[in-house]
Amino acid sequence: MWARQAEPGRLWIGRLDFRSDLLSSIEEFAAREKIEAGRVEAIGAVEKAVVGYYHQQKREYLSIEINENLEILSCLGNLSLRDGQPAAHLHILLGDRRGSAKGGHLQRGTLVFAGEFVIQELKGPELVRGFDGETGLPLWEKGGK
Ligand code: ZN
Numbered sequence: 001m002w003a004r005q006a007e008p009g010r011l012w013i014g015r016l017d018f019r020s021d022l023l024s025s026i027e028e029f030a031a032r033e034k035i036e037a038g039r040v041e042a043i044g045a046v047e048k049a050v051v052g053y054y055h056q057q058k059r060e061y062l063s064i065e066i067n068e069n070l071e072i073l074s075c076l077g078n079l080s081l082r083d084g085q086p087a088a089h090l091h092i093l094l095g096d097r098r099g100s101a102k103g104g105h106l107q108r109g110t111l112v113f114a115g116e117f118v119i120q121e122l123k124g125p126e127l128v129r130g131f132d133g134e135t136g137l138p139l140w141e142k143g144g145k
Contacts, residue, residue, distance in 0.1 A: 002142045006037065009121030016044065016115030022075070023088060023106050026117070030079050030086035035119065037127040038079040040090060044072045044115030049094055051104030059136030064104060070094040072115065073101065079119070080127040082138060087129060 010033070016025055026040060047069055052061035077090030090106040132139040 002140075004125050004127070006122040006124035009038070009123040010035075011121070012117075012119045014117055014119075016042070016112045016117060018112065018114065019047070020112045021108055022046065022092075022110040022112050022115065023090060023108050025112070026079075026088045026090065026119075027086060029119070030088065033121075035079050035086055035121050036081055037122040037124070039120045039122065040075075040077050040079060040088060040117065042072060042075040042090075042115050042117040045113040046070050046072060046094065046115075047111040047113050048109075049092065049111075050107040050109035051092060051094075051102075052107050053104050054137070056135075061105065061107075063107060065109070066094065066102060068096060069113065070096055070102075073103075075106065077106070080129055080140060082129040 049066040049070055051064050053064060054061050073093045073095045075090055075092040077088060079086050079088050092106045093101055093103040095101055128141050129138040130141040
């Protein structure tokens with residue numbers, strides 16, 4: 001196990017724009033505010049969603065398109081640096097008109113109908129993603145400055 005201590009920094013609460021891309025909106029906000037590490041939560045609704053499922057044997061994400069209007073029951077994740085830019089890692093749980101849940105690793109193409117978010121900045125040592133050979137994923141590098 002690896003962990004680093006962090007302290008709370010700035011805190012935002014806000015609204016996502018109609019028909020914006022959920023993942024890109026969060027990342028653009030983080031870049032504009034220069035948030036290098038943080039936690040993210042959002043609720044609301046999407047017109048459609050694109051989520052990923054990581055195939056552990058193939059070491060690649062399978063992309064799942066969900067072409068229906070859905071509630072964002074929960075969208076949680078974090079912000080850290082990848083290639084020097086703030087990158088969001090978000091997982092999303094969606095509810096359909098029957099109350100059934102579906103979801104996955106949030107990908108671009110998820111279109112916001114309405115959304116409310118909270119972003120908590122975290123201060124402390126750098127939190128940087130790099131390629132992890134065991135999993136094939138861009139995981140946090142142990143250590144850091
Ligand atoms: Zn993920």
